[in-house]
Amino acid sequence: MNLNTRTRGRRRFIRAIAMLLLTIACAAPARADSIALSPGDRVVMLGATFVEREVRYGCIEAMLCAYFQESGITFRNLAWSGDTVFGDARAGFDTAKEGYERLLKHVDDADPTIMLVSYGQNESFKGKDGLEEFEAGMNRLLDDLAKNNARIVLVSPALHENLGPPLPDPAEHNEDVRRYTKAIGAIAEKRDLYFVDMTALLPVTKEIARSPRTDDGMHFTESGYWDVAAALLKGLGHDAPPPDLERLAPLRAAIVEKNRLFFNVWRAQNDTYIYGFRKYEQGGHAAEIPLFLPFIADQEKQIAALRGELHGEKGLNAQ
Amino acid sequence: MNLPIHVASGKTLHDRQVSMRPISAVVELQRTQSPFEGGSRGMLALGRRLRTLAYMVSLASISLALAIPAHAQRSLLNVPEANTEKELAAFTVAEGFEVNLFASDPMIANPIHMNWDDQGRLWVVGSAVYPQILPGEPASDTITVIEDTDGDGVADKSSLFAENLFIPTGVAPGDGGVYVTNSTEILHLQDTNGDGRADRTRVVLSGFGTEDTHHIVHSLRWGYDGLLYFNQSIYIHSHIETPHGPRTLNAGGIWQFRPETMELEVFARGFVNPWGHHYDEWGQSFATDGAYGEGINYVFPGAAFVTAAAIPRVLQGLNEGTPKHCALEVLSGTHLPEDWRGTMITNDFRGQRVCRFLVTEQDGSYVSVEQPEVLRSTHVSFRPVDVKMGPDGAIYIADWYNPIIQHGEVDFRDPRRDHEHGRIWRITAKGRPLVTPPDFDKLSIDGLLGLLQAPEQWNRIHAKRELKTRDRAETLAALDKALAGLDPASPDFENARLELLWAFETVDAVNPKLLDTLLASSDHRVRTAAVRVLSQWQSRLHDDDAYLDKLAALAQDTHPQVRIEAIRALIRVPSAKAADAAMHAMDQPVDRFLEYALWTTMRDLKDQWLPEADGNRLAFAKKSDQLLYALKAIDGPEAVASLVRLYRDRPLTAEQQREAVTAIGAHGDAKQLGLAAEQILEAKDVEPGQRAALLRDLVEACKRRSVRPDGKVSSLAELIKNAPDELRVAAINAAGVWREESVRATLESLATDVSTASALREPAIESLSAMGGDSANAILESLTKSEQPAEIRVAAIRALIPSARESAAKHAVAFLAESNQGNPTPLYEAFLKSEGGIGALTAALEGATIAPEASKIGERVVSSSGRKEPEAIAALRKAGGLGEAPTELSPADLAAKVEAVRTRGDASRGYQQYRTLDCAQCHSIAGSGGNLGPDMTSIGGSAQVDYLVESILFPGKAIKEGFHSLVVETKDLATYSGIKVNQTGDELILKTATEPELRIPLDTIESQEDGGSLMPVELTSTLLEQEFLDLVKLLSELGRTPDFSAGTGRHVRTWRVLPDTDAATDYLYESRVEAAIKSHETLAWIQGYSNVKGVMPLEDVPALKHSYWTTSYSFLQFTLESDSPGKVALAVAPMDGLRLWANGKPVELAGTILLDIAAGATDCKLIVDRSNAKGNIDVQLVGDPGATVSAKFRGGR
Secondary structure: OOOOHHHHHHHHHHHHHHHHHHHHHOOOOOOOOOOOOOOOOEEEEEEOHHHHOHHHHOHHHHHHHHHOOOOOOEEEEOOOOOOOOOOHHHOOOOOHHHHHHHHHHHHHHHOOOEEEEEOOOOHHHHHHHHHHHHHHHHHHHHHHHHHHOOEEEEEOOOOOOOOOOOOOOOHHHHHHHHHHHHHHHHHHHHHOOEEEOHHHHOOOOOOOOOOOOEOOOOOEOHHHHHHHHHHHHHHOOOOOOOOOHHHHHHHHHHHHHHHHHHHHHHOOOOHHHHOOOOHHHHHHHHHHHHHHHHHHHHHHHHHHHHHHHHHHOOOHHHO | OOOHHHHHHHHHHHHHHHOOHHHHHHHHOOOOOOHHHHHHHHHHHHHHHHHHHHHHHHHHHHHHOOOOOOOHHHHHOOOOOOOHHHHHHOEEEOOOEEEEEEEEOOOOOOEEEEEEOOOOOEEEEEOOOOOOOOOOOOOOEEEEEEEOOOOOOOOOEEEEEEEEEOOOOOEEEEOOEEEEEEOOEEEEEEOOOOOOOOOEEEEEEEOOOOOOOOOOOEEEEEOOOOOEEEEEOOOOEEEEEEOOEEEEEEOOEEEEEEOOOOEEEEEEEOOOOOOEEEEOOOOOEEEEOOOOOOOOEEEOOOOEEOOOOOOOOOEOOOOOOOOOOEEEEEOOOOOOOHHHOOOEEEEEOOOOEEEEEEEEEEOOEEEEEEEEEEEEEOOOOOOEEEEEEOOOOOEEEEEOOOOOOOOOOOOOOOOOOOOOOOEEEEEEEOOOOOOOOOOOOOOOHHHHHHHHHOOOHHHHHHHHHHHOOOOHHHHHHHHHHHHHOOOOOOOOHHHHHHHHHHHHHHOOOOOHHHHHHHHOOOOHHHHHHHHHHHHHHHHHHOOHHHHHHHHHHHOOOOOHHHHHHHHHHHHHOOOHHHHHHHHHHHHOOOOHHHHHHHHHHHHHOHHHHHHHOOOOOOOHHHOHHHHHHHHHHHOOHHHHHHHHHHHHHOOOOHHHHHHHHHHHHHHOOHHHHHHHHHHHHHOOOOOHHHHHHHHHHHHHHHHHHOOOOOOOOOOHHHHHHHOOHHHHHHHHHHHHHOOOHHHHHHHHHHHHOOOOOHHHHHHHHHHHHHHOOHHHHHHHHHHOOOOOOHHHHHHHHHHHOOOOHHHHHHHHHHHHHOOOOOOOHHHHHHHHHEOOHHHHHHHHHOOOOOOHHHHHHHHHHHHOOOOOOHHHHHHHHHHOOOOOOOOOOOHHHHHHHHHHHHHHOOHHHHHHHHHHOOHHHOOEEOOEEOOOOOOOOOHHHHOOHHHHHHHHHOOOOOOOOOOOEEEEEEOOOEEEEEEEEEEOOOEEEEEOOOOOOEEEEHHHEEEEEEOOOOOOOOHHHHOOHHHHHHHHHHHHHOOOOHHHOOOOOEEOOEEEEOOOOHHHHHHHHHHOHHHHHOOOOOOOOEEEEOOOOOOEOHHHOOOEOOOOOOOOEEEEEEEEEEOOOEEEEEEEEOOOOEEEEEOOEEEOOOOOEEEEEOOEEEEEEEEEEOOOOOOOEEEEEOOOOOOOOOEEEOOEO
16 A cells, blocks of 8 residues: 555655756756755655664754755655665565565655665674675665665764773774775765765764763664764755754654654554454454554644744754 | 444544543542643543544544444443452452452553562553554553552552553663663663653664564563563564674564673574563573463573474473463562462463462473462453562562453454553462561662572562662672672572672673682582573683583583583584584483473584584594484484485484484485485395385475485386385385386286275375376276275376366266265365365366265365365355355344353353364363364453354454464475464474474475465354354353363373274273283274363263173273383372273272383373273372372373
8 A cells, every 4th residue: 555645646746846947957967966855855764773763863854854944845764673785674474585575665655755775784793794795785775776766865874882891892893884884885986876974974983982972882862863963964965053952842843753653654563463464353454554644644734834933933054 | 344443433432532541540549649640641642532533533434434333242241340349359369368459540551561679669561552553642651650658568659650652561670760661662761850750761672573562572570690581472573783783583582681781682482472481599491471381481591482483393381281371470488388489470361360380390301280279260351461579578460451362353442452440469378477678779788698598589689680789899899708708508508609690690790710619519500500601701701612611511410401501501602512512411311401402502503513524523423323313403405415424324223214314305405315215225135114114204205395316216116016015005106206107007007906905006096196197197087987996086086186187076076976985085185285176176066966975074174274265165065955154143143142152051061062073183171182273271261252153153254373374385286274383494384184294395385375264164063053052151161160170280181092893892802801901903092082170071981892791891091201200199080990001011009109100101091890980080190299200191182
């Protein structure tokens, strides 16, 4: 079932106009110096825990909403803990191959115009030996994602911080994160894709971090995600002064609620009974899932209104 | 689309809204300290829900205006009123104990899990969102903290700690806050400003699956070692990222986690719903399963249990055939009587019982014996789901309070689901003083260390955890001092040293000296626990070689439990050396736990040792039996080359040869199979029976895997002509499976020769079919004619199906039209199995008439295949003149049936129907019966009558988890259906009506489809209305009413009985009655089952009477099983008229019988003189001081 039919047509129209204008405006080089979001953009975020936890915090979306003032930009977070370019965390009862197909379907259903794709963290634990396999997997994924005709931004994994014992010293593992990041950068280069290097934007030292962004060296805290969001914005080619987080709070709360509702749609609980091999028992409740959509639409309206309020005050970053 | 809920939802949803706790809480709250916390939240939640409702009704009603609220009628059922006084009155409590209400709604609602903190407060999680969140509904589940401030045993204070959770199923206070499971996450919540509410949230782990909300991560518990343990259930797939790398657990299992280091590991795998896990005072783990009937399970690191993903062999629990259990608590503390301490409590939440088990260790194995119930209720909403010892030494039971406990089987929005009530019950020993809980906060480090020998395990755990918050240097100094101060003469010396070792582990400080001392302890339990610590400190203490050397010695310890632990610890340094050290354990006796540890270890280490299997470096590889064992454990193609060499080049026993050939057959390639085939065919010096068996093993594997050996098999012709019959049959089968053209002519003449025995003609027919070709088809056609014997006709029709299914179907219909043609089941099975077969049969039945009996059998075979073949069933019924099959009961009819069961059903008569229909062929009661269908032991406690009625009439409507069939089509166009047991890297394992373990190679599978239920529809069509009502009544009382509950006794429940046949009677007359003790071909024993109470009614046992005998006799046998040799105590009733033999030796019947048994199986036979025996037969294991081992009776079917 395509959960986005209601808005898909309208977005396609806006996008077509935007593309037309863009084509007229300039014969743009294949690889942009920066990535800007425009009206009609549907941003899809893809990856593993690093991206998935943003669902709970909403910092990246809030930051981008605050920076790009135009209306009509929406976000869908399709990350899945433990995921890889092979989609194996999405396999569930099925094979990794079906998990991968599911990943592509998730993306397809969300109908992106731009994708932030961040893989490599889990894969990097295989070290040097796993690099070739990862590159092949990443290339296959990018080949398959190309059919969505969306702009693709590759985002590297982040380095681990040293929080001191008893947590592990990440120095050795960070070598692998850098190795994989370099590979992602090379793939981006080769494919003329925009690349955001989180290892450079969120540098770490070998010493014990004094004001850490993570709570275990690896997973970002809420305030850590603000740093991630700022780094991402910078990585996308935009220099912006730090926003007033207090003023962003209502917007962020609305985003988090939208994320929660959407999570209950595409990651519905009990999916064994609703869609899976026991659907003959509770499959009727699959019809409840689309009933989330009006709530999501409401929430998007509220997000739009809150953005309007922010930008009505001449934009968050204009002060 | 069936969506009754939303139209009915007007009521359903509304009910759920107004019943939400905070609303009523505002009105009713009297004891709660801060009522307004709940109130505002409740109003918010209500608002959201009303909005949800408005949307759902407006959107859903468009398509649903005509839908009928199918379940609305079900609310006619009597769901008893929630009244704590009446619930108290419905309890029966163990003698010497009493029960009181500690807390109930509105303080708590539907409590799922609870844990105490070090201030004596009880943290409780519950969920109103469960089972499935409504669109737009907030995640509003709660953690409530409740407290008994005045010590009167009743909670008088409660506060809401958190209220924005999403189906929290586990809670564990600790580390300055509380850990709580939250669907995909484990959170740590803290109250940083002291207002009693969580204000800081940290996501500790995320990535847990939520494929089923009663399977999500649960059962949080702090370990004796300072680690946090939690479990997940069968449908969950979890992928967790940690700084140490990603961790994956698919299906059930137990996780082990150290929060401060973020080290996360899988401790054990498997289980359906492992809702209980606890450990004894020596650190050995035990688990219970809420959807599997094996009682207490002994768990060691890396052990795998039923449902473990991709593991072909699993361990069994200690109480096979018990009801399913939820939660587990090992009892301790001075408040309880001495004989209760160390026993384990778990809950039969279906049967409304709180159960207790006595678990004792015996030479590395454990024996678990159920004791009389702690608590039992007749109230259907009493759902004990958690049990914990309290700080006052009493036992606390969380009562989820719900008449509905099924997850998938009952609609998520069923109005009978309770979303507002819940209780915590408190059980105390009458007249015994309570425990005064320590104030951990105020205790000095020395004071805390003093608690490490507290009789209450709870105090020990908290004391160790509290140490983590104290000054590290002081703590370590105090630990050293405490160690020096222990009195070696004290009886608790060994346990005290172990607790100190665990204290070092809890504060994460290695102490190699203490560890070495304890590895050399005189007490094997301490050595075992120390090995586990050694494995956890491995990387910090030793280089790899030193570690392996240490463990190699421990793997040869005098005690098997130490050996088990050492074998498992060896995998920390994966190496051939580790494998060799582990296999040394085979030089000593091996029981089932040790054997399993070894099996799984040799698999874990296969990449390291297999390359050296044929060299000289591995000591075990020089011993044929040990090498064979290890190669078999690998169970994969990589081991075959070594297996072939072993089979060809080394002397093996007959049994070992078969094991080797079977293992080669399972995974060998064509060349390897050819080598094995040659070896069998050329081994003329091997006894023909053995050669036949080897050939059968190999051919069976080739057939299953659709592979043909590459090699010389022409000597088959010689065998088919001249070998003894058994080998001839095997060779005939081989010729067909291997398509050996050189023997075609021989097979043709065998198949057509009427003077040849059918036993040779039938395989020849099958082999011709496999070889195919026009001449074969012509022969098969000719053999379907009515002048041929029935079995030849059946064989020929079956053989025709793959090549000429229409023709085969025509012949089949002609055959089925004749009466008295014998059992047509194999015919139907063949049509089902072959591609297009059942369609061809359906077409041929059009306009035909077949015998009604054949039609009924056909319907049963087709419907119980799990496949959906409505056309075939309709055609069979029509041809047999049976009329149309019923499809559904109207709500009114269902309600009428339910009412009729209630008022007119008789459970005792129903039991007769249970036997008549042979329900035990697929269903078990207390471990006795088959396992193709759900266990019935306490079905009455969990299933509502409407569900039972519909499940019997329409088995496919709701199917219990784990009982969905899978229909598998293979590349050679065969179809199999059965229940998936497991899937390994290269095989799918099904259990089917005929085979407990059907292995299908994955690479032969063309497609897999979910099938329906394997239960035949219209199984009950032969029953009269009253008989049907009686049967349902029985099921509704099983495990719920005393007369139909299995109880805790260990009776013989599965028997073999001798049916009354002339051949048997004549033989026993001629050779005297006692000849029945030995086996003989005329004695065709059949299965028999005791009744629910474990007693075999004499009237159900066949009585054999010869005209020259003055009395009639009955003959029964049963099997005792034990892990080790020794004495068991048996009680046999009645004594008069019974004689007992054990392994062929007579046993004197007088009082309690102390029987000497060997390890393994002991066959027992009873001869009953029917003129002297009075009363029903009851054989049970009893407790007796003279018994030295515990055994169990073999169950199953």
